[in-house]
Amino acid sequence: MAYITGPDVVKYACTCGLLKPITHLYFCRYCTQIRCSFCVCHEIDSNFCGKCSENIPSSEARLKKNRCGNCYVCPSCQQDLSTRIASKGSANPEEAKSTPKKMYYLLCQFCRWSSRDVGIPDQSTVTGGWPKRENVHANRLQELVDSYKAIILASKKHQQDKEKKKRVKCLSYTDRTGVTAAAIRKRLGLPADMTHPMLKNRPKNPEPAKAKSEVEDLPDSIFTEPLNLAEIMSIEQRLLQPEQQPTTVDKLFPVHKQLSIKRSLRCRSCEHNVSKPEYNPNSVKFKIQLFAYYIIPEIRIVTVEPLRSGKTSELIVKFTNPTQHQTTITFFELDLDEVESVVTEEVAEVAESFEQSLYLQEKQQLSLPSLGSLSQPSSLLASRTPSITVKPRRIKEDLNCKIGIPESSFILLPRDDAAEYDDSGDSHNIQDDPKLVKWRKSNKAFIRLYVTPNEDLPLNSEVTCGFVMQHIYTNTITSKVENKEPQQYNHKVKVFLTLGNSVGCD
């Protein structure tokens, strides 16, 4: 995609204030807002192996340290290893006539590393019981893991005890019959036992690691013998095997392939998905794909006259309607300061509605028997309350070029996939402002704008301009459910164009 839409000279402002090319943006149709990868929740749907395409449950994936049990990557170049068959004739000449025994070994097609290179014997099964490498630090690691687990357990217990004590405290005040030493301690605010419960339940500390001051001397040969770089591992190769971190290539052992994930993206404000992939690892399709590229008109720079400070240049931009609905594009002046105030207002509104819903909920709980008409909207509101409100930041972009905002608006026809094959010519009869619309074809329109770089702009500096584009967004969710006319909204997007560098006067 990047090579079609790149370089990123046209950027759209996300609701959160970040500027991104349209291909990196999502559009939540429930909030009718643009979202980007920074203002959505990322959730892991499934773990799978990219080689054998097997889905692995998350608990199993954690157990296997997010690696596939059957697939390996090349320790030399990190490409997938493939299993090769080597038929080996039996050593016994009488048996040689019968089917030769099949043996398997691992081979990298890319760098030709094979399991035979490091002396791993061929295996008799395809999946192969490839020998597991013992981790020399396995005991130490286990010791540390155990001790941290114990600490977690102890702190949990401590928390529980604390809660229990609170309850006990209440009781002891009401029940004054049996006054014990422990009760007095409690009343005085002293702990029940002198040793802290955290410390009491804690297992013995693992032995701390010790730094060594004595290091083995380098062997003499390192100074006398020529270095053979082909025998020494690269940093990448060493880091692929963090347990061993061997230094020479004869210790390159196959590494289990790391799992990939499928992830869905969720709008933080309304908790609806903006992107959800299909579960099947073989599928590259989506169940939900609310990409801005499919909803918001795409803008591309076609031509721009040489930019000179203080002089007006003609700019031709192309608008493409990606939707099945006709839309009208209107331009507005972009004011970055105003943008901020609008945004804060919105946030305040959201917060208000959130508070209101809380209030309604409380009210509902208080008057439980009366499950009247009030409870329904409140529960609806509750399900739509924002989990996290992202405070939008101010758009950081220096605009050094004025853009003439056209007074008239223009229509973009809906996308028609068949139009590409239609040679009968354009049969639209749209009354266009000829000053604004240079040319149009199917769902595209070429628009003429005028830009004027600032007077004080130094030579050869990058010229950036911006405007607000308003388009009509047709919401099809409600119409599908309730069989109503699709709802239409005016949606405004801030668009920033990087026009290139300014040139000198001629």
Added chain:
Amino acid sequence: MMSRNNIKIFPGAMVCEESKLRGDITIGSGTIVHPSAVIIAEAGPIIIGDWCLIEEQVKIVHRLPFDQQSNENSQPVLIIGSNNVFEVDCIVEAPKIGNNNVFESKCFVGNKVTISNGCTIGAGCKITDEQILPENVIIFGVNCQMREGLDRPGPQTLQMETLSKMLPNYHHIKKPNMKKE
């Protein structure tokens, strides 16, 4: 300097008519040259051994480095050994090539690099520095990493058998003009 074409083809070689051969070139038996392969013997004769596979758009150029070009009297011979595979779109200008080497797709070997035996030049790898590649060296990856292989890459017997059956059905083959030694 480049005189008339003098192409010597041994029996059993399969050289497609459309391939571009320039200069004094000898092609050993069993070798397959694809239609759009280019072999240019600019600085001197090229002798290609037996059972080499030269695929589409391969360029084998015998061209001396600039500092050796002044010596006009000498006619160095580029000898390419047997069982070498030149994959699609590789450019090889090496002054000497041994046996059982593989030049993967779109690799480039400069005219200061001598190739011994059993080497693999990975897809897209560019090697230009003056050097002699030791036996069974494998060059791979974007950074042209080098490693030593256990043995030479396997011969492409199956592929060559198929090709020698298929190619004559669709292309004109140059007739061998040499007798078996």
